[in-house]
Amino acid sequence: MSAYSITEPSKASKWVAGILVTLYMVITLLPLAWIISTGFKTGPDSISYPPKVIFSPSIEGYVNLFTDRTRATPEQLATMPPPDNFVDEIVQRRGEVVTGPSRFGERFLNSIIIGFGSTALSIVLGTLAAYAFSRFKVPLKDDLLFFILSTRMMPPIAVAIPIFLMYRQLGLSDTHLGMILLYTGVNISLAVWLLKGFIDEIPREYEEAALIDGYTRFQAFRKVVLPQAATGIASTAIFCLIFAWNEYAFAVLLTSGNAQTAPPFIPTIIGVGGQDWPAVAAGATLFLLPVMIFTILLRKHLLRGITFGAVRK
Amino acid sequence: MAEIVIRNLRKEFGAFTAVQGSSFTIRDGEFFMLLGPSGCGKTTTLRMIAGLELPTSGQILIDGEDVSQRPASQRDIAMVFQMFALYPHLNVRRNISYPLVSQGMPRAQVQAKVAEVARILGIESILDKPVGGLSGGDRQRVALGRAIVRQPKAFMMDEPLGALDAEFREHMSEELRALHDRMKATTVYVTHDQLEAMQMGDKIVVMNHGVVEQFGTPQDIYDHPATLFVADFIGSPSMNFLAFEGHAAAGATSVSLGDTAMALPELQEAATGSLVLGVRPEHVALSDASPYRGRVIATEYLGTTQIVTLTTAHGQIKARTAASQIAHPGETVGLALNPRTLSLFDATTGRALRTAANAGVHHG
Numbered sequence: 159m160s161a162y163s164i165t166e167p168s169k170a171s172k173w174v175a176g177i178l179v180t181l182y183m184v185i186t187l188l189p190l191a192w193i194i195s196t197g198f199k200t201g202p203d204s205i206s207y208p209p210k211v212i213f214s215p216s217i218e219g220y221v222n223l224f225t226d227r228t229r230a231t232p233e234q235l236a237t238m239p240p241p242d243n244f245v246d247e248i249v250q251r252r253g254e255v256v257t258g259p260s261r262f263g264e265r266f267l268n269s270i271i272i273g274f275g276s277t278a279l280s281i282v283l284g285t286l287a288a289y290a291f292s293r294f295k296v297p298l299k300d301d302l303l304f305f306i307l308s309t310r311m312m313p314p315i316a317v318a319i320p321i322f323l324m325y326r327q328l329g330l331s332d333t334h335l336g337m338i339l340l341y342t343g344v345n346i347s348l349a350v351w352l353l354k355g356f357i358d359e360i361p362r363e364y365e366e367a368a369l370i371d372g373y374t375r376f377q378a379f380r381k382v383v384l385p386q387a388a389t390g391i392a393s394t395a396i397f398c399l400i401f402a403w404n405e406y407a408f409a410v411l412l413t414s415g416n417a418q419t420a421p422p423f424i425p426t427i428i429g430v431g432g433q434d435w436p437a438v439a440a441g442a443t444l445f446l447l448p449v450m451i452f453t454i455l456l457r458k459h460l461l462r463g464i465t466f467g468a469v470r471k
Numbered sequence: 472m473a474e475i476v477i478r479n480l481r482k483e484f485g486a487f488t489a490v491q492g493s494s495f496t497i498r499d500g501e502f503f504m505l506l507g508p509s510g511c512g513k514t515t516t517l518r519m520i521a522g523l524e525l526p527t528s529g530q531i532l533i534d535g536e537d538v539s540q541r542p543a544s545q546r547d548i549a550m551v552f553q554m555f556a557l558y559p560h561l562n563v564r565r566n567i568s569y570p571l572v573s574q575g576m577p578r579a580q581v582q583a584k585v586a587e588v589a590r591i592l593g594i595e596s597i598l599d600k601p602v603g604g605l606s607g608g609d610r611q612r613v614a615l616g617r618a619i620v621r622q623p624k625a626f627m628m629d630e631p632l633g634a635l636d637a638e639f640r641e642h643m644s645e646e647l648r649a650l651h652d653r654m655k656a657t658t659v660y661v662t663h664d665q666l667e668a669m670q671m672g673d674k675i676v677v678m679n680h681g682v683v684e685q686f687g688t689p690q691d692i693y694d695h696p697a698t699l700f701v702a703d704f705i706g707s708p709s710m711n712f713l714a715f716e717g718h719a720a721a722g723a724t725s726v727s728l729g730d731t732a733m734a735l736p737e738l739q740e741a742a743t744g745s746l747v748l749g750v751r752p753e754h755v756a757l758s759d760a761s762p763y764r765g766r767v768i769a770t771e772y773l774g775t776t777q778i779v780t781l782t783t784a785h786g787q788i789k790a791r792t793a794a795s796q797i798a799h800p801g802e803t804v805g806l807a808l809n810p811r812t813l814s815l816f817d818a819t820t821g822r823a824l825r826t827a828a829n830a831g832v833h834h835g
């Protein structure tokens with residue numbers, strides 16, 4: 159046998175592969191682990207030098223993330239009733255009092271509404287458009303498809319100023335609807351193209367069989383095409399959500415008071431009463447969760463979808 | 472069950488005409504074959520009858536009612552697709568019950584119907600399996616089950632055996648024909664296999680380039696082909712053609728092939744110029760008494776019969792004779808053509824001349 163034939167990998171090469179994969183994992187996961195652990199440190203621990211790997215965990219960061227606070231003099235503290243919950247206890251121990259909830263919860267909710275809202279809208283419009291492009295005689299089909307793709311050819315931020323002006327005129331600035339429309343506009347080209355690929359792979363006969371079995375075109379679409387396009391829909395939804403969830407530039411530009419999402423909000427935490435790294439880390443940790451949960455929930459579909467229909471037939 | 476009448480049916484795809492003015496009638500309960508080479512418009516015709524494609528012009532009448540422009544869901548027709556098109560996300564039982572669920576039939580009744588169909592087709596044991604892992608034959612039966620469960624007006628089948636291997640095709644085609652004989656359902660069956668069409672069909676339409684060449688019973692089409700195309704397409708080996716220049720008079724009972732007068736059924740029309748005499752291999756006998764001569768160039772032994780290939784003054788000819796007949800390559804023998812079965816074609820139009828024998832045959 160020559161050295162190039164395919165054989166069972168030797169013990170040594172298995173070891174090397176194992177080490178490389180572990181190394182890669184450490185490199186990619188280390189920053190994540192650092193963020194998550196920083197979220198559970200106290201302020202001094204988070205900036206101590208040398209950095210602390212072993213520390214006594216605290217939920218100070220999370221408390222700070224969700225509260226607005228102000229410094230209090232020892233006299234003021236003395237006049238206050240003893241703390242009756244863990245939040246007040248932690249805050250008062252540092253010589254501060256809670257003045258109210260922070261805006262993080264609201265911003266996080268905005269992110270969820272805008273992220274999932276625009277994902278849902280992109281998927282609904284994208285699936286219908288992709289189905290039409292895949293199945294019907296659409297006049298100027300190729301030109302339209304190219305036009306849709308071309309909207310994605312420049313970085314979206316290149317049109318930031320016209321969009322800023324238009325949104326002000328239309329009253330869409332700093333509204334949930336405005337942000338949902340904007341992210342849908344950016345995502346729709348990806349959604350149409352990806353989904354068209356998936357729907358093209360579904361043989362027409364399935365729908366035709368349903369039509370002959372007495373279903374209307376729309377029923378055939380819903381009951382036959384949709385279940386089979388589930389893979390494609392799941393993977394497209396994840397791509398759309400990741401974009402809308404992480405988008406920063408437009409969010410900074412177009413939102414402030416009402417519809418601000420989490421990405422532009424998290425950096426502002428840092429300015430409230432010194433450099434509050436644990437609170438920032440706590441915000442970042444919570445921010446990671448929704449996309450992670452969504453991806454894990456759709457994982458089964460995603461893995462099948464990654465092959466882009468190659469498994470069928 | 473229903474009678475289907477096709478009148479001047481035409482379908483254009485842009486500048487291309489896939490079906491050019493077909494007309495034929497499918498009687499109630501008939502097993503009707505649409506036969507022709509690839510790309511001749513069989514599937515397009517079938518899809519128009521089913522309502523998956525709307526005709527450019529012409530009419531489709533089901534039980535006297537014009538349904539040409541109605542959507543498929545309103546025609547009450549069932550279809551078996553070439554690749555079966557079983558819904559991959561449903562199991563066998565749900566695949567078969569799908570057409571009934573669309574009609575809003577009560578659950579208990581659906582279950583009873585599915586059970587009955589499963590019994591007829593012998594697929595009770597696989598009812599709860601996913602369709603993904605089924606063998607070709609079982610998929611075929613499930614597709615049939617889905618079609619027959621609804622008791623539609625007619626069945627459309629587009630090369631339903633095309634995906635099966637040769638041995639199994641034979642078996643399934645018998646099963647299909649037996650099922651039809653029991654249910655007596657009007658069935659339109661597309662195939663490009665002339666043997667399958669001859670074996671299974673009550674009636675055959677032969678199509679070529681979107682044109683109906685001939686429409687009739689398998690016997691009519693085999694014995695009295697209406698055109699040179701049909702004569703060539705049907706039968707294996709196909710009909711022998713002896714091309715010659717000459718004249719055929721109305722009322723004549725023979726034509727002159729060079730020096731030889733060939734007897735044939737009484738002609739009812741005249742033709743002059745390039746003519747073609749057609750004769751099936753089994754109607755050519757080797758007989759020393761005959762004045763028409765040919766030289767043997769090859770013999771092909773088939774068990775009980777043999778195919779003898781000869782050259783004549785008018786081209787090559789194949790004869791199917793008893794295997795016991797002695798024929799040596801190089802030998803010159805006499806050829807006797809059975810006069811009752813000869814066809815005479817006008818080579819310029821490709822059409823068979825009308826004779827006493829083929830008078831009742833339908834041209835396309």
Ligand SMILES: Nc1ncnc2c1ncn2[C@@H]1O[C@H](COP(=O)(O)OP(=O)(O)OP(=O)(O)O)[C@@H](O)[C@H]1O
Nearest residue numbers: 484487489507508509510511512513514515516663
């Ligand atoms: N939707 C369509 N658009 C354009 N041309 C088409 C369309 N459907 C069919 N054709 C053309 O019409 C002709 C007839 O097609 P059809 O499918 O009816 O042939 P067929 O007889 O069923 O052939 P086969 O035995 O290969 O299935 C073909 O040349 C085909 O390319």
Ligand SMILES: [Mg+2]
Nearest residue numbers: 513514515629
């Ligand atoms: Mg076809």
